[in-house]
Amino acid sequence: MENNKVKNILLVGVGGQGIILASEIMADVFMEAGFDVKKSEVHGMAQRGGSVSTHVRFGSKVFSPLIKEGEADIFIAFEELEALRYLDYLSPQPTILLNEQRLNPPSVSLGNQAYPEKISEILSGRSKHFKSVPGRELALQAGDARAVNIVLLGALCAILSIPEKIWTENILRRFSPKVERVNLEAFRLGRST
Amino acid sequence: MLSGNEAIARGAYESGAKVATAYPGTPSTEILESLSTYAGLHAEWSPNEKVALETGMGAAFGGARALVVMKHVGVNVAADPLFTLSYTGLRGGLVLVTADDPELHSSQNEQDNRNYAKFAKVPMLEPSDSQEAKDFTEMAFDLSEKFDTPVMLRTTTRVSHSKSIVLVGEPAEPTGKPQLVKDPMKFVMLPANARKRHPIVEKRMEELTRFAETFPGNLVEWGESKVGIITSGISYEYAKEVMPEASYLKLGMVYPLPQEMIRSFASRVEKLFIVEELDPFIEEQVRAMGIEVAGKNLFPLCGELNPGLVERGLRGLLQVPKEETYKNLPARPPIMCPGCPHRGIFSILSKMKLFVTGDIGCYTLGFLPPLSAIDTCVCMGASIGHAMGLDKALGEEALGKVVAVIGDSTFLHSGITSLLNVVYNKGAVTLIILDNRTTAMTGRQDHPGTGFTLKGEETSRVDLVKLSKALGVKHIKVVDPYQLASTERVIKREVRRPEPSVIISRAPCILSRRERTEQEKSFLVSPEACTGCRTCLRLGCPAIEWVKENGAGPEGKKRKGRASIESFLCTGCTLCAQVCKFGAIKESDGK
Numbered sequence: 083m084e085n086n087k088v089k090n091i092l093l094v095g096v097g098g099q100g101i102i103l104a105s106e107i108m109a110d111v112f113m114e115a116g117f118d119v120k121k122s123e124v125h126g127m128a129q130r131g132g133s134v135s136t137h138v139r140f141g142s143k144v145f146s147p148l149i150k151e152g153e154a155d156i157f158i159a160f161e162e163l164e165a166l167r168y169l170d171y172l173s174p175q176p177t178i179l180l181n182e183q184r185l186n187p188p189s190v191s192l193g194n195q196a197y198p199e200k201i202s203e204i205l206s207g208r209s210k211h212f213k214s215v216p217g218r219e220l221a222l223q224a225g226d227a228r229a230v231n232i233v234l235l236g237a238l239c240a241i242l243s244i245p246e247k248i249w250t251e252n253i254l255r256r257f258s259p260k261v262e263r264v265n266l267e268a269f270r271l272g273r274s275t
Numbered sequence: 276m277l278s279g280n281e282a283i284a285r286g287a288y289e290s291g292a293k294v295a296t297a298y299p300g301t302p303s304t305e306i307l308e309s310l311s312t313y314a315g316l317h318a319e320w321s322p323n324e325k326v327a328l329e330t331g332m333g334a335a336f337g338g339a340r341a342l343v344v345m346k347h348v349g350v351n352v353a354a355d356p357l358f359t360l361s362y363t364g365l366r367g368g369l370v371l372v373t374a375d376d377p378e379l380h381s382s383q384n385e386q387d388n389r390n391y392a393k394f395a396k397v398p399m400l401e402p403s404d405s406q407e408a409k410d411f412t413e414m415a416f417d418l419s420e421k422f423d424t425p426v427m428l429r430t431t432t433r434v435s436h437s438k439s440i441v442l443v444g445e446p447a448e449p450t451g452k453p454q455l456v457k458d459p460m461k462f463v464m465l466p467a468n469a470r471k472r473h474p475i476v477e478k479r480m481e482e483l484t485r486f487a488e489t490f491p492g493n494l495v496e497w498g499e500s501k502v503g504i505i506t507s508g509i510s511y512e513y514a515k516e517v518m519p520e521a522s523y524l525k526l527g528m529v530y531p532l533p534q535e536m537i538r539s540f541a542s543r544v545e546k547l548f549i550v551e552e553l554d555p556f557i558e559e560q561v562r563a564m565g566i567e568v569a570g571k572n573l574f575p576l577c578g579e580l581n582p583g584l585v586e587r588g589l590r591g592l593l594q595v596p597k598e599e600t601y602k603n604l605p606a607r608p609p610i611m612c613p614g615c616p617h618r619g620i621f622s623i624l625s626k627m628k629l630f631v632t633g634d635i636g637c638y639t640l641g642f643l644p645p646l647s648a649i650d651t652c653v654c655m656g657a658s659i660g661h662a663m664g665l666d667k668a669l670g671e672e673a674l675g676k677v678v679a680v681i682g683d684s685t686f687l688h689s690g691i692t693s694l695l696n697v698v699y700n701k702g703a704v705t706l707i708i709l710d711n712r713t714t715a716m717t718g719r720q721d722h723p724g725t726g727f728t729l730k731g732e733e734t735s736r737v738d739l740v741k742l743s744k745a746l747g748v749k750h751i752k753v754v755d756p757y758q759l760a761s762t763e764r765v766i767k768r769e770v771r772r773p774e775p776s777v778i779i780s781r782a783p784c785i786l787s788r789r790e791r792t793e794q795e796k797s798f799l800v801s802p803e804a805c806t807g808c809r810t811c812l813r814l815g816c817p818a819i820e821w822v823k824e825n826g827a828g829p830e831g832k833k834r835k836g837r838a839s840i841e842s843f844l845c846t847g848c849t850l851c852a853q854v855c856k857f858g859a860i861k862e863s864d865g866k
Binding site: 096097106109110113118119120121122123124125131132133144145146147148149150151152163164166167169186187188189190191192193195196197198204227 | 276380404433436437438439440509512513515516517581582583586601604605606607608609610612643645812815817819820821823836843
């Protein structure tokens with residue numbers, strides 16, 4: 083990766099999915115790898131359940147904490163419907179990581195609106211660099227459904243040239259030693275998808 | 276990596292602040308939460324912003340450095356002491372942080388608090404990233420003491436909540452020992468004294484205007500092109516991102532402005548832009564200097580800026596065509612959590628079709644369908660006044676049809692005097708205090724009704740029943756909002772009462788770990804017993820879903836679908852089981 087061009091990562095999903103924590107770990111990793119980093123989240127009022135997006139930008143010098151529309155190089159969607167909401171942000175050929183998970187918004191739960199179909203097809207049609215990740219399945223396999231965010235960090239690690247050790251050290255630093263094994267396994271599973 | 280808010284806290288710590296006060300409010304809340312982790316200073320949640328500022332003033336009058344923090348609308352509450360603090364000045368430095376919320380991410384308006392600096396005649400600094408947030412906090416304390424004035428530090432949501440790399444330092448040696456010094460001519464603002472202070476304020480503004488020319492936070496960066504941009508705060512970062520070749524006059528002090536610097540900058544560029552969020556605050560002052568600029572004719576007056584908007588304004592681009600394909604996506608608004616104690620109350624208010632005067636907090640979400648049970652929401656504490664005014668205007672007409680709702684933290688912030696007024700002026704008002712024992716919306720902060728301080732120390736806890744009684748309310752009932760039938764009976768009786776009455780709905784926030792310890796069981800819907808009547812769905816619980824299914828329900832009756840409960844979301848609050856008329860919702864055997 084060239085050092086002078088700022089790289090833009092956009093994470094989207096639903097409050098409570100661990101997106102903000104994932105973005106914080108990411109930002110620390112990029113800083114430790116020697117980059118300038120800015121991170122900004124956009125979320126509404128409620129603690130849980132609302133639409134969340136986080137912008138992470140890194141490079142030799144970063145000004146705006148927000149990604150400009152049309153310039154997200156890497157797009158990580160934690161939830162399928164949320165992925166469709168942010169297509170305006172994608173660069174012409176972004177890397178897309180889609181977590182295979184659907185969480186119904188209130189209008190769908192109430193039966194007033196339908197959950198959109200064929201999201202994976204839409205996204206794979208949008209970019210050659212599309213990868214679908216069974217995050218929940220892999221997290222459960224690692225031992226905890228909540229580790230979806232760590233699985234996705236593993237998948238991100240696989241497409242960036244930053245030493246794996248920086249990732250794992252930063253992940254372990256964030257959690258208690260009790261869940262060390264689960265998180266390392268979740269990361270490994272994500273990395274090898 | 277620090278957020279802007281964490282950086283301000285660090286700056287205050289390194290500046291040797293002795294007292295820090297705030298009332299929680301997005302996007303400012305994390306400043307005091309972060310400061311409370313540092314030793315050697317008193318950090319508190321004050322009951323409201325006016326008290327916070329007055330406490331900070333007291334510390335500063337005693338010669339200590341004080342940090343006072345609030346969101347933009349909080350400054351409205353603290354405006355009374357602020358305007359006269361500008362006259363008195365102080366002895367120790369006082370920095371007032373106003374965290375503005377362009378785009379109204381979590382606010383009832385998007386007022387531009389730079390106007391307060393001009394109105395109250397105090398200097399204002401505006402950082403554009405976390406490093407500046409820390410540095411400017413330190414500079415603000417120095418300025419405050421040098422010019423004998425409170426200094427405002429303005430952030431916006433984007434600066435407060437973005438993280439960037441910060442180089443931290445060590446705390447400075449204290450500037451002096453706090454002590455009692457009598458100086459009534461300065462601190463007793465009787466007309467005779469205050470009249471003498473006003474010219475001092477005007478003279479101070481002149482001196483500050485001269486000082487602005489050399490203030491290190493105001494800088495010029497010459498670029499390759501003939502385009503000049505005057506900007507500040509987050510707008511600087513956006514402009515720099517999309518037009519790195521331009522020349523910049525970056526204002527770290529947004530009031531008063533460095534006039535000579537602006538004139539000289541303007542004379543050396545061919546085209547001059549002013550990039551600022553919300554009001555044309557800088558633009559109007561620059562225009563008043565007789566300088567021609569482009570500004571709000573290119574950039575929106577409403578909402579947050581972003582790199583795309585700034586680029587389109589600067590480069591005169593047309594609106595970027597949006598990807599039209601996926602517009603009518605199901606929205607995902609913030610909602611009350613599964614198991615939220617407010618849900619029971621609002622399902623009753625919705626069922627009773629009452630006119631609900633509302634207030635500021637999580638319960639404002641009771642506005643959203645399917646509950647749709649909030650009819651007014653304006654500012655902290657307003658629910659009670661609204662109900663009072665409706666009673667006085669409509670009389671008998673409104674009796675039994677109106678109820679006010681307010682949270683515990685909001686009631687203690689600014690509802691007490693309104694309830695006092697209801698009693699004093701004989702209002703037929705029923706108030707429901709939604710006592711969830713926390714300031715929930717901003718992330719669960721303590722307040723005088725929780726029994727804990729900001730630092731988590733145990734302290735006395737105000738008793739809302741005794742407090743209401745002391746104000747003169749004769750009818751006070753405490754209800755459990757998870758008991759729908761009994762709560763509904765109480766509300767029905769109380770709203771018809773032609774006298775002041777208070778209902779305290781007591782149940783801790785579902786997210787409060789300190790108060791909720793028991794392991795809850797989840798519930799499930801029996802697919803055989805569900806008739807598909809949708810009554811449980813009207814609770815608006817995120818754990819309950821509609822499953823479309825053309826088929827037959829109990830006793831072979833046709834149904835278009837049935838309800839289903841997502842067990843990992845269910846907290847076992849039992850509300851759905853209580854509203855189901857067919858006994859189709861039962862506790863599950865295991866979780």
